[in-house]
Amino acid sequence: MLFQNALIENSTTTTCIRVENGRFAAIGPELTPNPGEEVVDLQSKLVLPPFIESHVHLDTCLTAGDPVWNMSGTLFEGIECWAKRKEKLSKADIKERVNRAVRMYATHGVQHIRTHVDVTDPSLVAMETMLELREELRELVDIQVVAFPQEGILSYPNGKQLMTDAVKMGADAVGAIPHFEFTREYSVESLNFALRLAAENDKLVDVHCDEIDDEASRGLETVAARALELGLFDKVTASHTTAMHSYNNAYVVRLMRLLKMSRINFVSNPLVNTHLQGRMDTYPKRRGVTRVKELTAEGLNVSFGQDDIFDPWYPMGVGNPRDVVFMGLHVCQMMGYQEIMDSYKFITTNAAKTLHLGEEYGIEVGRPASFVVMDAKNYYDALSANAVMLCSYRKGRKIAENVPASSKVLA
Numbered sequence: 001m002l003f004q005n006a007l008i009e010n011s012t013t014t015t016c017i018r019v020e021n022g023r024f025a026a027i028g029p030e031l032t033p034n035p036g037e038e039v040v041d042l043q044s045k046l047v048l049p050p051f052i053e054s055h056v057h058l059d060t061c062l063t064a065g066d067p068v069w070n071m072s073g074t075l076f077e078g079i080e081c082w083a084k085r086k087e088k089l090s091k092a093d094i095k096e097r098v099n100r101a102v103r104m105y106a107t108h109g110v111q112h113i114r115t116h117v118d119v120t121d122p123s124l125v126a127m128e129t130m131l132e133l134r135e136e137l138r139e140l141v142d143i144q145v146v147a148f149p150q151e152g153i154l155s156y157p158n159g160k161q162l163m164t165d166a167v168k169m170g171a172d173a174v175g176a177i178p179h180f181e182f183t184r185e186y187s188v189e190s191l192n193f194a195l196r197l198a199a200e201n202d203k204l205v206d207v208h209c210d211e212i213d214d215e216a217s218r219g220l221e222t223v224a225a226r227a228l229e230l231g232l233f234d235k236v237t238a239s240h241t242t243a244m245h246s247y248n249n250a251y252v253v254r255l256m257r258l259l260k261m262s263r264i265n266f267v268s269n270p271l272v273n274t275h276l277q278g279r280m281d282t283y284p285k286r287r288g289v290t291r292v293k294e295l296t297a298e299g300l301n302v303s304f305g306q307d308d309i310f311d312p313w314y315p316m317g318v319g320n321p322r323d324v325v326f327m328g329l330h331v332c333q334m335m336g337y338q339e340i341m342d343s344y345k346f347i348t349t350n351a352a353k354t355l356h357l358g359e360e361y362g363i364e365v366g367r368p369a370s371f372v373v374m375d376a377k378n379y380y381d382a383l384s385a386n387a388v389m390l391c392s393y394r395k396g397r398k399i400a401e402n403v404p405a406s407s408k409v410l411a
């Protein structure tokens with residue numbers, strides 16, 4: 001199969017792409033169709049590697065308003081709403097919602113998802129179900145599952161054992177939530193435990209780290225120090241790190257040295273943290289998004305995630321990664337021309353590095369022929385005009401498409 005007239009990753013000259021046996025067989029300016037080969041004219045549209053959701057909670061998705069709406073929109077009322085919804089949690093319920101969410105993601109060109117799954121539940125039903133879904137949904141998406149201790153590791157009964165069990169069941173990554181533990185000592189011990197567990201079992205790490213406006217919340221330095229000392233480096237990701245928004249600059253300068261030595265990844269969730277953080281402030285109200293611009297400038301790897309889709313903590317979301325990039329660029333003040341052009345990397349190549357997709361990702365000969373085509377000529381135009389994702393190819397097979405709506409001015 002031969003694709004002609006592709007503008008790959010903001011290139012200004014068109015390229016041809018040959019796909020054979022589900023992999024990129026050739027990429028070049030002039031490829032001649034072989035006899036009988038199917039030819040697709042991409043009409044000078046933007047071609048990108050598939051989008052990646054690097055941080056979401058699929059086990060809670062699509063539950064907003066069931067059984068009650070979060071009227072204040074706060075994190076704390078969200079927790080109360082979820083406690084009521086959690087009573088109805090079953091394998092069938094999770095499967096029905098996750099299937100719907102993954103299909104929503106597919107229509108927006110997402111082919112890889114890292115989901116955090118709550119394991120502070122003695123039944124571990126959500127973990128068991130998500131591991132089944134990881135297999136059942138392989139045609140549409142690669143799912144990475146993080147064992148996420150929503151209520152803490154040291155601060156929840158049997159927390160260490162539940163984490164260990166989740167890893168044994170087949171979780172891909174180990175989580176932690178240091179800012180939620182009862183004490184600072186528990187916070188440090190929970191991180192020591194989580195990173196050791198990952199090192200011993202050859203797993204990735206993704207910590208909900210300092211998701212609080214407390215400038216004294218300093219889980220991040222422990223995450224980075226253990227990543228360095230255990231040799232885990234970029235297998236480790238710090239998600240949220242919203243407290244860094246409030247750290248004093250002298251501390252950040254000191255911390256930055258360690259972060260660079262540790263080479264850990266960062267995931268920022270600009271939609272949800274702009275919505276939930278700063279709630280204890282009067283005015284001025286903090287944005288509560290980590291220092292994406294500064295981390296990026298220092299050469300650290302940052303991606304953007306959605307975090308929640310239509311659940312008690314975030315009442316919106318359709319699985320379109322464009323939404324997080326759009327909000328992220330605004331709130332992080334990253335709207336210089338080149339910053340906008342490059343911003344697709346927050347939901348593609350940077351996220352691929354975080355998920356350790358390696359040579360199974362990217363538009364290069366020999367790799368799986370997975371890509372999306374946007375109704376625009378470059379990412380600036382795609383973002384600005386909210387361009388439609390025209391089609392999504394996964395391992396050489398078209399798995400989703402959209403037809404742009406047409407509009408007319410009649411006066």
Ligand code: FE2
Nearest residue numbers: 057116208307
């Ligand atoms: Fe999260």
